[in-house]
Amino acid sequence: MHDGPAHATTDIEGYVPFPADRVRAYREAGDWRDLTFHAVVDRVAEATPSRRALVGPERELSYGDLARNSRRLAGAFRDELGLRADDTVTLQLPNCVEFVEAFLACSRLGVVPAFVLPRHREQELGHVVSLTESKAVVTAGDRYDLGFDYVGLVDSVVDDHAHLDACVAVAGDGSDAPTGWHDLTALRDHDEEVDGDDVNPCNPGLFMLSGGTSGLPKAIPRTHNDYVYLWEHIARAMGVEADWTLVAGLPIPHSFAFGYVLGAGLWAGATVAVEPALKPDPLVALVDRVDGDVTTLIPKQLIDFLDAGADATLSTLRVVCSGGQKVPPDLVRRVADQWDAGFCNVFGMGEGAQVITRPDDPVEVQATTVGRPLGPGDEIRIVDEGREVPRGELGELVVRGPGVFTGYFRNEAANESSFDDDGWFYTGDVFSQRPDGTYEVWGRLDDTINRAGETIYAPAIEDVLVEHPKIAKAAVVGVPDEALGERVGAAVELRRGTASLTLDEVTAFLDERGLAVFRRPERLAVVASLPETDVGKIDRGAVEREFGAGESV
Known part of the structure; x- marks a missing residue:
């Protein structure tokens, strides 16, 4: 254990250290174990x-x-x-x-x-x-x-x-x-x-x-203490044992696989299996070859795994983690039915905030929520214009704690807009808390569509769209409109073997599902593949730009 004074951290220009009082508090509470990687x-x-x-x-x-x-x-x-x-x-x-x-x-x-x-x-x-x-x-x-x-x-x-x-x-x-x-x-x-x-x-x-x-x-400085805190509690939440094998389905330099595969595995003394080619066939083969117990996949990869051929058993999987964007509930239910595996529905970010379902939670909790905060020291609030909202109402998630960073590196403007004077980090994510204490994530603040004064959260519509028998993936965005401000646009990838899809079909399906009229897409683009960011998330900005250029996504 490191015995130096709590404030004796390095002085790197542009690095924002943890305040000395919080360092002491985290050590005294046992949240920080003073272990290096x-x-x-x-x-x-x-x-x-x-x-x-x-x-x-x-x-x-x-x-x-x-x-x-x-x-x-x-x-x-x-x-x-x-x-x-x-x-x-x-x-x-x-x-x-x-x-x-x-x-x-x-x-x-x-x-x-x-x-x-x-x-x-x-x-x-x-x-x-x-x-x-x-x-x-x-x-x-x-x-x-x-x-x-x-x-x-x-x-x-x-x-x-x-x-x-x-x-x-x-x-x-x-x-x-x-x-x-x-x-x-x-x-x-x-x-x-x-x-x-x-x-x-x-x-x-x-x-x-x-x-x-x-x-x-942006560069996110993470200390040994704050990340090891995450490693410990991720491993504990997933129930990782020393004789398990964890398979990285995402780039390890990305926070998801770094925490939920490499970190959790090393903390538990388990085995970590890696494959440089992050394609469905070699990854599925790796899970079967090493008898993988845990894997981390973003939703589009999860679809590939669920649709893998008969040669892929994936029978040893105990825990499947998915996140990076809102996980459609139907995918979680398919994991339970097909593999009988526990599901960690993960809200996580490189900055440190982690809210997840546990593998032994009821399937509907795993499918429709992101569960509970990861560790005992985590502090969470849901706010709207600076005030905490009552349970059940929507607001912005703000976080602080032993596993959350303290400032972007050499980026004063981002820190000024992201932190308040008490060190709370404003995530830009829209959350609500259910009566049972679990949390729902609705999307980013900038995923909001304002149609004639009505606030619409795009990911909630996407969850329903991907339950359509013809739709594999969907991205819902706001399309500028002179009369209404924005209209709802949907870009979709079709399931294998599906040749076409019309807006009328989508409208009829959403009508059967009881979706309010103002939330239904008014423009539809059927695409071969949705654009993605560097970490495999759907690139909403690109979808919005292409709709603006004439629906050719």
């Missing part, structure tokens, strides 16, 4: 070093292997790359064993990794490297067939950043690192090890990137 792994490695930690397409590691490899890699990062505490490294790696090794090596040095998603390109990578003043970039070489030249991507931005001193690639067996680059495999054979016992768990341990449908991502 690597200390979580070391606890398991010391007790059961042979227990399997990671399974990849080419490599498997025990907890003892993982601890040792990350110590050696930390030594190489220090001695060969010149990295020191509070330096930043940009990590752009797929789901692979090497990502975890590099992440833990940074943790041992007190180096702060910034997670860049594999789908990010030159604009996002350059922005993150510049914003965080990264000293090094670690990216994919030729070990995995990813269909993209990540070394070339880094080469395209490296000359623009004088502070970027080193580039590291994951080279394949028998391959050499590119000229002027370091090979991660060779670095892992470094003679000197770093334990990392002196790293302060109150300091930033990583930069997560904000999701979003427009603009460049």
